[in-house]
Amino acid sequence: MDSSVTSTELTATDASLFIPGPATPYQGDIARYWDGEARPVNLRLGDVDGLYHHHYGIGDVDHSALGDPSDSESEKKLISELHRLESAQAEVLLGHLGEIGRDDTLVDAGCGRGGSMVMAHQRFGCKVEGVTLSAKQADFANNRARELGIQDHVRSRVCNMLSTPFETGQAAGSWNNESSMYVDLDDLFAEHSRILRVGGRYVTITGCWNPRYGQPSKWVSQINAHFECNIHSRREYLRAMADNRLVPQAVIDLTPDTLPYWELRATSSLVTGIEEAFINSYRDGSFQYVLIAADRV
Ligand SMILES: C[S@@+](CC[C@H](N)C(=O)[O-])C[C@H]1O[C@@H](n2cnc3c(N)ncnc32)[C@H](O)[C@@H]1O
Ligand SMILES: CC(C)=CCC/C(C)=C/COP(=O)(O)OP(=O)(O)O
Ligand SMILES: [Mg+2]
Numbered sequence: 001m002d003s004s005v006t007s008t009e010l011t012a013t014d015a016s017l018f019i020p021g022p023a024t025p026y027q028g029d030i031a032r033y034w035d036g037e038a039r040p041v042n043l044r045l046g047d048v049d050g051l052y053h054h055h056y057g058i059g060d061v062d063h064s065a066l067g068d069p070s071d072s073e074s075e076k077k078l079i080s081e082l083h084r085l086e087s088a089q090a091e092v093l094l095g096h097l098g099e100i101g102r103d104d105t106l107v108d109a110g111c112g113r114g115g116s117m118v119m120a121h122q123r124f125g126c127k128v129e130g131v132t133l134s135a136k137q138a139d140f141a142n143n144r145a146r147e148l149g150i151q152d153h154v155r156s157r158v159c160n161m162l163s164t165p166f167e168t169g170q171a172a173g174s175w176n177n178e179s180s181m182y183v184d185l186d187d188l189f190a191e192h193s194r195i196l197r198v199g200g201r202y203v204t205i206t207g208c209w210n211p212r213y214g215q216p217s218k219w220v221s222q223i224n225a226h227f228e229c230n231i232h233s234r235r236e237y238l239r240a241m242a243d244n245r246l247v248p249q250a251v252i253d254l255t256p257d258t259l260p261y262w263e264l265r266a267t268s269s270l271v272t273g274i275e276e277a278f279i280n281s282y283r284d285g286s287f288q289y290v291l292i293a294a295d296r297v
Contacts, residue, residue, distance in 0.1 A: 057085025110179020114141025
């Protein structure tokens with residue numbers, strides 16, 4: 001074999017010829033990360049009702065649903081409660097998409113295992129197209145859609161959200177649920193702006209560092225290292241949207257709404273070690289959990 005052939009070139013000439021490789025080495029790292037992810041805090045919560053999320057929760061904890069800690073069912077109840085809060089988060093995101101008809105198409109950029117896509121279809125009856133870098137996640141999401149008999153409406157594929165196969169103006173709505181910290185925001189919003197029809201709605205729920213704090217705090221740096229991501233500032237979101245025909249219609253600080261989820265999660269047996277960084281950065285004001293809904297003009 002010609003030793004000058006690089007591994008990147010090999011990817012393009014072997015059996016994976018028809019599957020585009022990652023656009024950058026970083027995207028290759030992220031694809032591997034999510035292909036290998038199997039944390040109980042995500043799988044056991046998803047097992048509650050078959051909606052598998054990779055995002056966090058919002059809303060008040062229902063202490064009556066948790067029962068007594070000595071209760072033999074207390075762990076199960078805690079898992080159900082965390083899952084309820086994560087699904088509540090997705091409902092709030094979907095609620096900001098506006099009027100969506102059955103004939104519309106929605107795009108989930110960075111769709112994970114597809115929980116939000118299933119919820120979107122159940123809510124609007126429409127088609128939902130998802131993209132993820134991870135083949136394992138796309139297979140998982142497509143298997144779930146088949147099990148639910150909604151595979152004609154809900155589809156996930158392995159694809160870079162910065163360069164999607166969707167037609168210009170095809171989408172009535174699109175979103176990033178905790179997936180925008182893996183990409184350049186100018187590139188991201190240029191692509192959403194392209195695929196959204198004029199008058200369409202874009203929604204993101206994201207963690208962003210707070211310009212009022214000054215620079216990313218040590219907690220924010222810890223979260224970046226933990227997930228191999230690159231958290232942007234609130235200012236960067238608004239600037240990149242303005243530059244890409246996305247006009248904010250709502251900017252909601254969800255930080256107070258997500259803290260109860262983290263405080264509850266920190267008491268569970270499913271902790272991953274990142275809880276302290278989220279709790280401390282939300283409390284010291286260096287990090288915010290934000291929803292931004294924007295109109296494509
Ligand atoms: C934290 S998970 C969020 C998953 C999902 N949005 C949810 O709420 O459950 C981040 C997701 O972003 C995806 N992602 C990161 N960079 C991407 C890119 N450039 N193109 C497509 N997906 C990407 C990952 O593959 C992963 O599915
Ligand atoms: C708000 C921010 C900064 C999010 C970073 C992106 C991310 C990894 C989200 C949660 O994924 P997960 O559900 O797989 O994580 P965990 O295993 O911690 O529940
Ligand atoms: Mg999770």
